[in-house]
Amino acid sequence: MSELNTFSIAARCPRTGQLGVAVASAVPAVGGLCPYLRAGIGAVTTQSWVNPYLAARILDGLGAGLGPDAALAAALATDDRPDLRQLGLVDGHGMAAAWTGAGCTAEAGHRTGPGYAVQGNMLTDPGVIDAMARAFEESAGHDLDERLMRTLEAGDAAGGDRRGKQSAALKIVAREDYPSLDLRVDEHAEPVAELRRILGVARCQLVPFVAGMPRKDGPAGALPEAVSAMLLRPPGERPGSAPADISDLLSDVIGLPPEAAERMAHLQAQFAPVLAEIRTLRALDLTQVHPAILFDPSLPYRGVPHE
Template sequence: MLRLSTFSIAARCERTGMFGVAVSTAVPGVGTLCPFGAPGAGAVATQSWVNPYLGIDGVKLLAQGMSAEETLRKLLADDPGREDRQVGVVDSKGGSAAWTGSQCVPWAGHITGDNFSAQGNMLVGEATVEAMAEAFTKAEALDLPERLLVALEAGQAAGGDKRGKQSAAIKVYHTEEYPYCELRVDEHRYPVAELRRVFEVARHQLFPFVQGLPSRANVLGGIGDDVATMLLKPPPFRPGGGGGTV
């Protein structure tokens, strides 16, 4: 299994009911294997000698109404490799739980609080996890995607992965089964900084579009004329810029 020596935060927004995960590591494509979530249920971050089924099965257990602690206990009981794992879980009520196995490479540990679990392994030091927890707590006025990004930026500034940097991702669910926000930097020299750049483009161009997509409650959706007009322009001429022309 791939060792995602990683720092991440799984969280819930009490105000909007969004759930999500932000993560960065010195391995390509972390967004494919670490962040999991579901609307109305919760979020799971799985890392170290990563077992993706802890995320897949964890979200299913949360959707059945299990608490974060119950979910984590069940996941670990069923995984003989638990000492190699690191997992953070947040449930529908904002409860949180985390596990750092004894075989995770130092520095490794976690901090849990209301509506979040911050965790990391193979880090420069515990300051990375402490910075994520503090930044998330202080940024409660922000919507969850940016709040997670602010926490990730704080973790990187405090040291991050002691091997270096390579990929980063944010995944957030709101009311629908598809993500409200799924942004990934799969391979980059400065992945968290690049994720911020991508986020700023998505803030202007993607999020307004997603808000008008079909939903379970409104099959037709409702893309506004202003959003449609904006998306007909070449990317560099839209708010936020980005992309290129033919």
């Protein structure tokens, strides 16, 4: 059992029925211990002094027909230290519940709404929870992966874990027994920003692959030819990939020294698409399209006689 001082969201998409969890913490590999999901049943995140068995019992209760509050209460009744636990959950219908034990490290709290539960402990400010809830509510027109990502980014921007940053994760299930998306940043100076970058890569490379995987209610089939062809290419040549020398390019473009590692990691994640475009433009030879234009700011001061 380990203490995970964390901020997270468990949520359901009313349009697709997808269930998901997004979480960030200042401990490594938060995605390996906190999120637990079952397609069509529910999504749970367990944190503070983590007890994964509570998440399993909650999902069992939801699967047996209990509502979220009843499933949460029944699970907590089996635990000898519920005061140390923090849990958030949403069921397959979008009903939510949460628990923050009195022994969780302050600032600690939670908030539930239609289709979501947000929670956190050892936060820099109680406003982190409000910022996360607001981000989820205001992104209703987007797919679940984007809503979860924006919620996590809002919590990060509002201060997040007061100890700092280390890991983040995003996991979604749809109809299958395997996840439709399962992304993790296990050790990084800017894990939420890095998770955003990885999500962009996954949308181009992983999501099409998962969409072609076997389904429990249909023939296994094979991957579409275009997806197979894309995945046979080296990672750096696939859609969504950043150039291998992006750190050197970032340093060159904005003048940031390579030894500024933490700032470099943050900017690399934020501006990867822009830097990739700059790299592409630099590689173009446009001399046959337009002659080179030289700008000389000293020209007006050279004493060129006027007619």
